[in-house]
Amino acid sequence: MAILASSEIESTSWRKIGIFWVALSILFWGLISLYLGSTYNPTFYQNQISIVVVNFDTGKKLGEAFRQSTLAHIGGNPQQSPLIPSDHLGATGSIQAGWNLPSSDQYLGNPQKVIDSVRNGEVWGAIMINPGATDALNAAAANPGSPYDPKNALTIVYDEGRNPNTVADFVVRPMRTLANEFQATFSQQWIVQLATGNQSAALPNLASKSPAVLSVPASWTEINIANTNPDSAFVTFAGLSIGLLLLIVFTFAAITIIIDITEEFTVDLSGSTMVSLRMRLAFFYTLTMSLFYSLAMAAFKGSFTPGSWFGFWALHFLHLSVHALTFLTAAVIASPAIQAPLFLLVLVVNIIAGFGTPELANPFYIWEFGIPMYHAVSGSRTLLFGGFPFLAKNYGSLIGWMIGFIITYTFFQLRASDNEDGTAPMQRSGTIHELEKSLTGGLRASRQFSFRDDDQKVERRRSTASRASADPNNLDVHNE
Numbered sequence: 001m002a003i004l005a006s007s008e009i010e011s012t013s014w015r016k017i018g019i020f021w022v023a024l025s026i027l028f029w030g031l032i033s034l035y036l037g038s039t040y041n042p043t044f045y046q047n048q049i050s051i052v053v054v055n056f057d058t059g060k061k062l063g064e065a066f067r068q069s070t071l072a073h074i075g076g077n078p079q080q081s082p083l084i085p086s087d088h089l090g091a092t093g094s095i096q097a098g099w100n101l102p103s104s105d106q107y108l109g110n111p112q113k114v115i116d117s118v119r120n121g122e123v124w125g126a127i128m129i130n131p132g133a134t135d136a137l138n139a140a141a142a143n144p145g146s147p148y149d150p151k152n153a154l155t156i157v158y159d160e161g162r163n164p165n166t167v168a169d170f171v172v173r174p175m176r177t178l179a180n181e182f183q184a185t186f187s188q189q190w191i192v193q194l195a196t197g198n199q200s201a202a203l204p205n206l207a208s209k210s211p212a213v214l215s216v217p218a219s220w221t222e223i224n225i226a227n228t229n230p231d232s233a234f235v236t237f238a239g240l241s242i243g244l245l246l247l248i249v250f251t252f253a254a255i256t257i258i259i260d261i262t263e264e265f266t267v268d269l270s271g272s273t274m275v276s277l278r279m280r281l282a283f284f285y286t287l288t289m290s291l292f293y294s295l296a297m298a299a300f301k302g303s304f305t306p307g308s309w310f311g312f313w314a315l316h317f318l319h320l321s322v323h324a325l326t327f328l329t330a331a332v333i334a335s336p337a338i339q340a341p342l343f344l345l346v347l348v349v350n351i352i353a354g355f356g357t358p359e360l361a362n363p364f365y366i367w368e369f370g371i372p373m374y375h376a377v378s379g380s381r382t383l384l385f386g387g388f389p390f391l392a393k394n395y396g397s398l399i400g401w402m403i404g405f406i407i408t409y410t411f412f413q414l415r416a417s418d419n420e421d422g423t424a425p426m427q428r429s430g431t432i433h434e435l436e437k438s439l440t441g442g443l444r445a446s447r448q449f450s451f452r453d454d455d456q457k458v459e460r461r462r463s464t465a466s467r468a469s470a471d472p473n474n475l476d477v478h479n480e
Contacts, residue, residue: 020337027341031348038352038368042170042360043096049170049359050098051125054114058104060134062153062186062218067101067129069182074099097174098124111155118157119225121388125158125171127179127220137217141194145209154179154220161226161385166357179220190217226385239297240377240384241354247293247316248323248350252343254285255327271417275410278328286320301384308383311391315383318398319376325405332412353377372401 053070057063074097100123107113114126133153140148156175160167191214194203207214258281266274294313298304304312323346330342353371361368368374379394381387 024341027344031344035348035352038356038361038365040362042357045360045362046096046170047098049125049166050100050123051127051171051175052100052102052114052117052123053127053129054102054104054107054111055129056104056109056111056131057129057133062134062137063129065186065189066127066154066182066218069185070099070101070127070178073178073181097170115157115223115225118159119387119389121159121162121390124162124167125156125175127175128155128157129153130155133218137213140210140213141206144206144213148210148213150212150216150219151221153218155223156220157223157225159225159387161381162388163357163381166360170360183216183218187215187217190214225387226381239300240380243293243296244316244319244354244373244376245347245351247289247320248347250289251286251320251323252327254289255282255324255331258282258285259328259331266417271414274417275413278413279325279406279409282324282328283321286317286324290316290320297384304383312380312383315376315379315394315398318395318402319372322372322398322401322405325402325409329405329409329412332409332416349373370397372398 053067055063055067107117109131111128111130114128117123118126130152136148136152140146156172156179158167158171158175194206194214203214258278262274262278262281265277269277290313293316294309297312298309326346327343330339334342349371350373352365353368353374354377356365356368358365358368358374375394375397378388379391382389382391382394
């Protein structure tokens with residue numbers, strides 16, 4: 001019977017482990033697919049990255065030439081221009097982005113309003129043909145030796161702090177490519193125009209005194225609103241991505257410890273007292289850990305103002321508190337076998353929201369805008385580098401998540417405390433608990449059967465010995 005019980009236990013164990021393995025494999029490939037789907041073919045959605053080209057040199061040669069060049073490269077309908085070669089006008093949308101060519105009147109003829117639109121997150125980037133660009137170039141051509149800086153012709157504006165990887169690949173790169181293409185073709189046509197015009201005789205003098213007027217008649221200046229320092233890439237990547245993910249892992253470990261420490265008091269404390277105790281311990285952890293994290297970021301960044309540093313600390317206190325409450329709630333409503341997959345899901349979702357750009361993802365991933373990690377990273381970039389000022393939305397979203405999980409955790413913890421059996425929230429249950437129960441129960445039954453069998457044998461021997469001593473001549477007793 002003991003051998004049969006062991007065989008049953010082993011069979012049950014293998015069956016349950018097999019089911020768990022299949023479920024884990026499905027979860028693994030599901031999470032991998034979820035992550036890879038968020039990064040699949042971002043160039044397909046590149047037109048969601050809005051970039052404006054604003055001509056403040058309206059009606060003048062240089063401004064109109066750049067406008068027509070832009071239309072050619074973005075697949076528009078350019079018009080023939082003496083400053084743009086015909087083959088250049090035949091380009092077919094080779095520089096992809098969400099290009100838009102609004103009138104300068106939309107910005108009241110003020111370049112600062114274009115810069116503000118980038119800072120405020122209305123657009124990702126902008127190219128401006130500056131006011132008076134053509135007049136300055138004509139004056140330099142007419143007066144060889146006069147001061148002329150070709151970089152004053154164009155201005156490229158972007159905000160690296162909004163998302164450094166996205167800005168570098170999908171904003172700065174296409175804007176520079178467009179400006180380079182224009183620079184190369186415009187300089188050739190400009191020389192041709194001077195050579196065939198009234199200033200042809202002055203070309204040698206112009207070449208010797210003002211070579212830039214001929215070789216590079218139009219260039220650009222770049223404005224990076226983020227005002228990043230050389231360490232900004234490291235701070236952004238390590239601190240606001242890997243650093244925050246590690247904090248989530250530490251938070252999961254801390255909540256597990258808090259649950260384990262307080263579990264022994266489950267029977268003695270009321271449900272409301274247990275809620276208060278665990279939440280106070282969790283908030284103490286998130287308050288101190290967010291403090292250490294903020295101090296470390298200040299040491300790396302080195303340019304926090306007092307107000308922005310406290311804002312950074314508050315932002316990450318809220319962020320870590322949301323995750324702490326998430327794990328507390330999971331501990332109440334899910335068995336350990338479910339908590340591990342839930343933790344992996346939380347981690348993958350936060351990786352997607354922290355590293356990715358929702359505008360470059362499939363519309364399915366629109367939920368990225370609401371994930372706590374997205375708002376923590378977005379708000380952090382604003383406080384670290386300036387620009388993209390949506391702090392009210394960032395704080396508001398995190399506070400909303402926090403209140404929601406406070407209510408959810410309180411409800412389920414009180415409900416668990418009211419159970420008749422007094423089961424502690426972190427008590428092992430579900431598949432793993434049933435497996436352990438069957439294993440320990442089977443072993444206990446086997447031992448009891450074995451001990452009972454031994455006792456019966458001992459009792460029988462004692463009875464036989466007693467009867468043999470009473471009647472030494474009884475052969476039946478001796479045969480037993």
